[in-house]
Amino acid sequence: MSAKLIFSDIDGTLINDDLQVMPKTRDAIRQQIIKGNIFIPASARLPKGIMTAVGQILGVCPMIAYNGALALDETGRALITRFFDAKKAAEICRYVDKQQNGSAWNIYSGYVWYCAQEKSSLIKHEEEIVNVKATPAKIDQIEKLQGVHKALIMGKPQELDRMQKELTEKFPDLSFVRSSKTLLEVVLKGVSKASAVKILAQEYKVPLENCIAFGDNYNDEEMLEEVGQPFLMGNAPDELKEKFGAGHVTLDNNHDGIAQVLAKIE
Incomplete structure (x- = not known):
């Protein structure tokens, strides 16, 4: 088996349940880098959150953030930057607030993570996981952003099931994908880890059949289908x-x- 580009999801894949x-x-990845292969994390996380994990291995690297946005x-x-309209992001935030079911909205634009002014326990838990602080904001402020790379809705699995169906009908130009039972990711339709993998493979002039990818959940599925050497974690x-x-x-x-x-x- 051989590979030139090594793509890896982070949560549930690169890091263990203790976030390490x-x-x-770590040593296996470093050995591949020494051999001349390129390691590329591919995550739903924001860039700072990616480096919280990858920084345990190396100081700098290419990366795919926000599920490919x-x-x-x-x-x-920047090799890829795909926003969706901030007004739509604000609509999603208002929709989540109206549910009054304990769900929490998150908006990511560039390097900044925004959340409701009163941080819920869900937000605080995510801050601990990615070791990055969210910036409290009013929905009116979200509406004025130049664009949004990703929205994230946190909540109970059954509530997210229902909201995913309703939001998919309401916003046909956006993609709503689960990265876990309690997380619903929102990006512009057409954005995916798979599309980003394809662009980066072209950028580094490596055939997709020579690319390897690791993932553990449904937001990794298309990425795994795109490469020649896909691997699911045992916890998938x-x-x-x-x-x-x-x-x-x-x-x-x-x-x-x-x-x-x-x-x-080899």
């Missing part, structure tokens, strides 16, 4: 494991699943 990159995985090279130059949903087959499933994120695969790369 395990030493064996933003991609940067190792110098910080059974439905995805069945789709990709046992030969494309590695150990879970708490047992160095990435390192197990990278050990086979």
Whole structure:
């Protein structure tokens, strides 16, 4: 097996349940970089949140943020930046507030993460995970942003199921994808980790069949389909494991699943 570009989701994939990159995985990735291969995190996180995790391995790297709405090279130059209209983002925020079901909205524009002025426990928990502080804002302020890379709705699984259906009908030009049972990601339709992977492969002049990707959830599915060497973590949903087959499933994120695969790369 060989690879030139190594793409990896972060939460549930690169890091364990304690939010750490395990030493064996860290060393396996560093060895691949020494060999000349390029490691590219691909996450729903904002750039600062990506480096909270990846900074445990190396200081700088290319990255795919916001599920593909933003991609940067190792110098910080934007390779992809796809916004949706801030007025639509504000509408989503007002919709979430009207539900009064404990859900929380988040808006990401550039390097800034915005949330409601009164931070819910869901927001505070996310801040602890990504080690980044959200900026409290009024919805009227959200409406005046130049554009929005991503919105994120946090809430109970059943409530998100219902809201996902309603919002998909209300905003046909946006994509609503679950990154976990309690997280609903919102980006411009056509934006995905897969589309970003394709652009970065072209940027680095590497055929997609020579790219490897790791993921653990539904927002990774298209990315895994795009590359020649896809691998699901052992903690991925059974439905995805069945789709990709046992030969494309590695150990879970708490047992160095990435390192197990990278050990086979020549």
